[in-house]
Amino acid sequence: MPVTSVVKDEETLTLTVHADFPVPVARLWDAYLDPRQLEKFWGPVGYPATFTRHDGTTGGRSDYYMTSPEGEKYHGYWQWTEVVEHKFFEVTDGFAHADGTPSTDLPTTRTVFSFDPTPDGSKLVVTTNFATVSELEQLVSMGMDEGLRSAMSQIEQVLIDLRNYAQTFSTEAQLLSDTQVRVSRLIRGTREQVWQAHHDAGLMQRWLLGPDGWTMTECVLPAAVGEHYRYWWEPGPDIEGQGFGFTGECLSSIPQSYESFTEQMIGTDYPPTLNETTFTPTTGGTLLSLVITYPDAETRDMVLATGMTDGMEASYRRLESLL
Template sequence: MPSPTAHAETSSPGWWRYLAITPHQQIDVEDGFADEHGTPNTDMPSMRMSFFFESTATGSRFRSVTRLHSLDAMEQLVAMGMMEGMRSAMSQIDDVLADLTTFAAERGTHAQLLNDTTVRVSRVVRGTPAQVWRAHQEPACIQRWLTGPDGWTMPVCEVAKAVGDRYRYEWASADGAQRFGFEGALLESHAPHRAVTTEQMVGTDGPATRNELTLVPVQGGTLLCIVITYPSTELRNMILGTGMTVGMEASYARLEQELAAA
């Protein structure tokens, strides 16, 4: 990720190493510089950054503490524009949160292009994160709601239960004339808020997408976001052109009905 020591008009590649996470309270990372390929630059100083999060009567208070190995290292980074870079980064937090609020207000399934290969799909689902998470884990439940447009069924639903496990989903048209599926591996799982998987069409050898699912509580339900990174712009455009979000909206509407019945 770009280093906070960069001036607004320049680019400075860097890296983060997560050291400790206390959910909703604190994140500790080691931060350093890198070359254009992501290789750490050992000629430049690294630092330890601690981020603190506190609830207030009107929102949240965010506090960042940076520790360097020496006074010389601090003076070097300050001279390079570290303070200006951090102020610029922090000033964008409200805009990011407002962006998420916009997604929540829209209610329906919405896709936003983040860059040439990445898409963020979002929808507010009426239910708690724990309920939505569970609906993504139980095969019998998944087969009732994750069926896309009317007229399709989900005869195969093999769920990955632990990191490293593989999953496989297959769909079939009601008349049996059409059938397709996706499979992949579970890379990360942090119930009930985040899961990362790979995904590729069954029977193909092409590169997989990377899908990052997050569930965040919001007023009225849970903000479900899936950030999908495709191997190429061409594949991204082809998948979006199939009406992907229309099928996803039909599934999420069905999911809400499932949660309401439960």
């Protein structure tokens, strides 16, 4: 059991959890910054979490929900206020409604996750700060301390099971809901390099090509939030098929960390998707996470059946060769 103590202090209005793990700080840090890994232990046993957004940067945001054994969903969010890599991160932690908007029925807290090396691995200290004694007592009475103990009891096995998984360099798609898919790829390159490769039209025309034989003939990028982009591809002489493209609007951006766009296939009346991309530095490179929200499950399944992830993998391999 990694948890060594849970301390409730009404004078300082804090609930502090101490835990020790037999892995380096960088490995433990990655487990919290990678949503694929965090989902395997964030939440009590039997209440798996699903993260639909997980920025991991100052000014960023995480949105998640836990699913009970009966199928009920309990939503929450983190607003990231400060991040010092491999040292600590601080978030405002709150409950949310199903649409992601914060719930005012329950208190929000300020939570600090601190990581320190030890002779045998690393130490994690999670300090939750409350505004009042009554709010502290309210959340403790709801089982907050037991929930933290239960969640942390799963980390140790996750760290063992995912030792190699975290370093897998291949594109994978994970169904998050009836309308959402998360496509993930760990790319050998710094976050700055990977971000630049997505924001330099000349570079994009060299790697964002899908299978061999295609050419990106048009790449117009937005210069700011609210502007539009346009991509167009043409097949080579030996490729069957016809040209196609996408267009959309940049909705939001946190430089080198997160951005969201609409995306619609040019010349079709399909409803646009919402594409949210997160760039997360890890010990193996940069984790690229793309969450796509489709209008319905039928559209989601139709797009996945086209071999989308295979085309993305070909592009990411090409990107790595450039980096």
